[in-house]
Amino acid sequence: MSVVNQRRNLGFGLGLRTNHYETILADKPPVDWFEIITENYLVPGGKPLHYLDSIRADYPMVMHGVSLSIGSTDALNFDYLRQVKALAERIDPAWISDHLCWTGVNGVNLHDLLPLPYTEEAIRHVADRVNTVQDFLGRQILLENVSSYITYAHSEMSEWDFLNAVAERSDCLILLDINNIFVSARNHAFDPLDYLDNVLVNRVQQFHIAGHLDLEHIIIDTHSDTVIDSVWKLYEAALRRFGMISTMIERDDNIPPMNELLAELDIARQITASLELVA
Amino acid sequence: MTDKALSLNELQQAFQSAVLQLQDTPPDFVVDTDQASSTVRFKVYTDAYRLRLIEALSADYPALQQYLGDEDYDTMCRAYIDTSPSDQFSIRWFGRHLNRFLTAAQPYASQAEVAELTAFEWALSEAFDAPDKAVIDYNRMAAIAADEWPSLKLTLHPSLRRIDLQYNTPQIWQAATDKDPLPLFTANPDTQAWIIWRQHLKLLFRSLSVEEAFAVDAFIKGESFADVCSGLCEWFDEEQVIMHAAGYLQAWLRDGWIVECRFQ
Numbered sequence: 001m002s003v004v005n006q007r008r009n010l011g012f013g014l015g016l017r018t019n020h021y022e023t024i025l026a027d028k029p030p031v032d033w034f035e036i037i038t039e040n041y042l043v044p045g046g047k048p049l050h051y052l053d054s055i056r057a058d059y060p061m062v063m064h065g066v067s068l069s070i071g072s073t074d075a076l077n078f079d080y081l082r083q084v085k086a087l088a089e090r091i092d093p094a095w096i097s098d099h100l101c102w103t104g105v106n107g108v109n110l111h112d113l114l115p116l117p118y119t120e121e122a123i124r125h126v127a128d129r130v131n132t133v134q135d136f137l138g139r140q141i142l143l144e145n146v147s148s149y150i151t152y153a154h155s156e157m158s159e160w161d162f163l164n165a166v167a168e169r170s171d172c173l174i175l176l177d178i179n180n181i182f183v184s185a186r187n188h189a190f191d192p193l194d195y196l197d198n199v200l201v202n203r204v205q206q207f208h209i210a211g212h213l214d215l216e217h218i219i220i221d222t223h224s225d226t227v228i229d230s231v232w233k234l235y236e237a238a239l240r241r242f243g244m245i246s247t248m249i250e251r252d253d254n255i256p257p258m259n260e261l262l263a264e265l266d267i268a269r270q271i272t273a274s275l276e277l278v279a
Numbered sequence: 280m281t282d283k284a285l286s287l288n289e290l291q292q293a294f295q296s297a298v299l300q301l302q303d304t305p306p307d308f309v310v311d312t313d314q315a316s317s318t319v320r321f322k323v324y325t326d327a328y329r330l331r332l333i334e335a336l337s338a339d340y341p342a343l344q345q346y347l348g349d350e351d352y353d354t355m356c357r358a359y360i361d362t363s364p365s366d367q368f369s370i371r372w373f374g375r376h377l378n379r380f381l382t383a384a385q386p387y388a389s390q391a392e393v394a395e396l397t398a399f400e401w402a403l404s405e406a407f408d409a410p411d412k413a414v415i416d417y418n419r420m421a422a423i424a425a426d427e428w429p430s431l432k433l434t435l436h437p438s439l440r441r442i443d444l445q446y447n448t449p450q451i452w453q454a455a456t457d458k459d460p461l462p463l464f465t466a467n468p469d470t471q472a473w474i475i476w477r478q479h480l481k482l483l484f485r486s487l488s489v490e491e492a493f494a495v496d497a498f499i500k501g502e503s504f505a506d507v508c509s510g511l512c513e514w515f516d517e518e519q520v521i522m523h524a525a526g527y528l529q530a531w532l533r534d535g536w537i538v539e540c541r542f543q
């Protein structure tokens with residue numbers, strides 16, 4: 001068994017969601033760390049920041065943004081970046097991530113994670129901007145592979161080659177979403193194992209796993225349901241390749257009580273334990 | 280036919296306008312697969328765009344949603360979405376122009392209660408995550424020297440929102456929040472002044488008498504205690520004015536509205 005990834009391992013985490021705030025503070029559930037949606041806490045005050053600070057006192061956290069729009073041809077939004085940096089100073093996250101996508105152009109935000117064409121032009125564009133962002137934040141960032149529903153006629157390479165090239169040229173890290181690989185593999189008819197087997201081992205810092213909505217002809221990445229068996233199998237394959245990587249379950253809709261998510265997190269723990277990986 | 284030389288910027292312009300304009304046919308750089316046509320695939324993005332924004336509006340305007348009913352609410356949201364693309368990095372602010380939209384666009388412009396409910400719910404949402412600020416207590420006010428009182432000015436809590444309502448809107452909102460059937464909108468004979476604010480993380484609102492509303496508005500405008508007292512003479516005898524003004528200050532301390540006393 002190859003365990004080649006030497007990066008910091010936080011263990012098994014969950015997304016921090018408002019309906020769990022009170023339970024977390026009262027019961028201190030056995031979650032190793034929480035991932036926050038950065039933008040939810042870029043507000044002046046009140047409950048969001050109150051609960052954030054209280055929960056941060058008990059748990060490590062990472063920041064996961066949705067508005068960096070690293071692939072947009074608009075200028076980078078430094079007002080946003082300043083606020084991200086200030087929040088990072090407040091909660092001292094283990095790391096900061098966003099998505100390998102674009103979210104709008106001409107100053108419009110579509111509030112969606114839109115796919116980029118896999119071209120040399122896009123690699124150069126994104127890598128340049130990641131460099132600027134990392135200089136500004138004073139740290140490496142992680143970029144996540146998004147689910148996609150369309151392919152562009154002028155893409156010149158596979159998604160994994162694109163992801164690797166961006167990471168190598170900007171020296172950033174990868175948040176590998178196992179469910180998104182599964183979703184995109186079905187939507188674009190490729191083998192998810194080909195994806196896994198080609199992602200650079202030393203670039204991967206975190207995993208996401210999640211549920212989705214299968215409409216047969218297309219799969220939608222909804223984060224509204226439990227993780228399915230095929231995604232767990234893919235997770236196991238990912239562990240074999242990348243070693244023990246900080247793993248987090250995303251649930252954004254139909255959010256169940258904390259206990260159900262803890263049970264799901266235990267499945268991840270069991271799979272990892274069964275592989276006897278060195279953390 | 281696809282254009283190999285399509286730049287990243289051209290792609291994003293075409294993609295975005297197809298989403299915003301709900302274009303029937305996707306841009307020609309979107310590829311069909313055996314499982315799904317380019318039209319079906321691209322529709323995932325045009326649908327998701329609208330659904331996500333409708334969901335964001337529902338978080339801010341639950342009572343409006345209940346009042347309009349799901350179908351009319353959906354129609355209203357889609358009309359707003361098509362006129363007001365988001366220009367903020369956070370979806371949290373997407374609904375901030377809804378009141379302006381409903382005041383201008385038919386059929387809503389002729390239903391004043393719809394705009395009023397929207398204004399009320401938006402004020403609540405602003406109070407929810409407005410800046411934190413420590414409030415002062417009775418002791419701070421008791422320590423004010425007699426000769427300082429006339430020049431006293433107040434800084435009120437940043438969450439405070441002062442609105443005037445024509446209808447029983449807070450009652451409608453309360454019923455919606457409690458999941459009760461909504462009462463009918465009824466217009467008040469006179470405009471009613473209200474304050475919405477946050478105290479110990481809790482959202483609160485209460486109505487104000489005409490006199491108390493005058494005093495709050497005057498302090499918000501930066502007037503001094505002496506100015507406020509002379510203004511209150513419109514309603515009270517001169518000997519009783521100070522007593523009434525002191526009564527307001529006491530209530531505002533209790534409600535956690537005052538964060539600072541300033542003197543000049």
Ligand SMILES: [Fe+2]
Nearest residue numbers: 144177208250
């Ligand atoms: Fe993800």
